[in-house]
Amino acid sequence: MIQFLDLKEINTQYRAELLEACARVIDSGWFVGGNELASFEKEFSAYCGTKYAIGVANGLDALILTLRAWLALGKLEQGDEVIVPANTYIASILAISANGLTPVLVEPDENSYNLSPENTRKAITKKTKAILPVHLYGQLADMPALLGIAKEHGLLVLEDSAQAHGAEINGIKAGNWGHASGFSFYPGKNLGALGDAGAVTTNDDELAETLKALRNYGSQEKYKNLFKGVNSRLDEIQAAMLSVKLRKLDEETQRRREIAAAYKTGIKKSKIKLPDVQHKAATIEQSYSHVWHLFVIRTQYRSALQQHLNEQGVQTLIHYPIAPHKQKAYKEWNDQSYPLTEAMHEEVLSLPISPVMTDEQVQAVISAINSFTS
Numbered sequence: 432m433i434q435f436l437d438l439k440e441i442n443t444q445y446r447a448e449l450l451e452a453c454a455r456v457i458d459s460g461w462f463v464g465g466n467e468l469a470s471f472e473k474e475f476s477a478y479c480g481t482k483y484a485i486g487v488a489n490g491l492d493a494l495i496l497t498l499r500a501w502l503a504l505g506k507l508e509q510g511d512e513v514i515v516p517a518n519t520y521i522a523s524i525l526a527i528s529a530n531g532l533t534p535v536l537v538e539p540d541e542n543s544y545n546l547s548p549e550n551t552r553k554a555i556t557k558k559t560k561a562i563l564p565v566h567l568y569g570q571l572a573d574m575p576a577l578l579g580i581a582k583e584h585g586l587l588v589l590e591d592s593a594q595a596h597g598a599e600i601n602g603i604k605a606g607n608w609g610h611a612s613g614f615s616f617y618p619g620k621n622l623g624a625l626g627d628a629g630a631v632t633t634n635d636d637e638l639a640e641t642l643k644a645l646r647n648y649g650s651q652e653k654y655k656n657l658f659k660g661v662n663s664r665l666d667e668i669q670a671a672m673l674s675v676k677l678r679k680l681d682e683e684t685q686r687r688r689e690i691a692a693a694y695k696t697g698i699k700k701s702k703i704k705l706p707d708v709q710h711k712a713a714t715i716e717q718s719y720s721h722v723w724h725l726f727v728i729r730t731q732y733r734s735a736l737q738q739h740l741n742e743q744g745v746q747t748l749i750h751y752p753i754a755p756h757k758q759k760a761y762k763e764w765n766d767q768s769y770p771l772t773e774a775m776h777e778e779v780l781s782l783p784i785s786p787v788m789t790d791e792q793v794q795a796v797i798s799a800i801n802s803f804t805s
């Protein structure tokens with residue numbers, strides 16, 4: 432079976448370095464809030480090109496705490512509207528509702544599946560205070576257009592970069608477009624820890640200070656609490672693992688791009704819509720806007736194709752099977768209609784795109800798809 436994402440194999444490549452980093456932490460006797468976190472934060476902010484990276488416990492907390500910091504700083508108020516793509520992973524929306532803010536769902540762009548600037552503009556009301564673009568599947572949203580709209584209307588921009596470590600347009604990376612950005616380092620993400628971890632990137636001094644307090648019971652100085660904070664810390668072991676993995680990220684992204692290019696040229700089925708790369712460079716390999724967290728195709732014959740691929744030894748997944756507005760968790764939205772979002776949830780299928788795949792495996796996936804007869 433060609434696995435969708437072989438996490439064991441991915442991490443085994445770096446076994447010696449990971450073990451060495453682990454030993455360094457054990458020998459230091461310091462497990463939370465030490466040198467490993469400080470080093471990783473410095474390395475990751477340098478990678479993204481931002482002034483700060485603030486480590487937190489996971490990607491959802493990165494988004495929740497950024498919005499909470501803006502509430503604490505008086506930049507947002509409860510009940511304010513935040514625009515978010517209707518077809519995102521539900522975490523982006525949970526972060527908004529967790530803070531007593533109102534998520535406003537917007538249909539995506541039909542080709543990129545990212546937040547549509549046109550639909551964003553239409554959704555703006557007097558209560559709109561922020562936009563939360565998601566760089567879905569590893570492709571940057573149209574940040575130049577979205578930032579233009581945000582500037583015009585005085586809106587805050589929080590990027591959800593959980594799927595887009597290293598994606599860039601015009602040399603500016605995910606995490607360095609908005610006022611802040613949330614990253615996840617969940618093991619299956621392009622930059623994955625060996626457990627849960629996340630970070631916020633920003634160039635804003637006040638926001639960075641507030642986040643450092645919020646993640647630590649609202650305290651910057653021991654036993655002095657400025658905010659009603661939480662415990663959401665990135666521990667030393669995970670920070671040490673992430674420093675090792677960050678050094679491999681660009682190489683892994685390069686491999687993902689090669690696989691995506693092979694899929695794009697090799698798959699020849701008129702009834703399958705291949706992913707569209709926006710902000711095109713001369714060739715797909717040079718098109719840095721996409722880091723291919725997922726390679727998502729669309730077809731009306733999804734279940735038959737998925738079954739066929741499974742029979743051919745190719746594991747596929749669906750991102751995501753149920754739209755957020757159709758979830759029980761948001762039953763107040765269950766009657767609403769977002770036709771494009773709903774069609775996507777019925778038609779998308781994610782092919783294996785693991786940086787450890789061999790060329791033979793990539794070709795086997797292509798042949799399996801091309802042998803599908805609907």
Ligand SMILES: *Cc1c(COP(=O)(O)O)cnc(C)c1O
Binds near residue numbers: 490593615617627
């Ligand atoms: C994974 C993910 C998150 C949440 O990250 P966790 O670390 O799992 O909490 C948020 N948004 C998107 C788009 C994601 O893919």
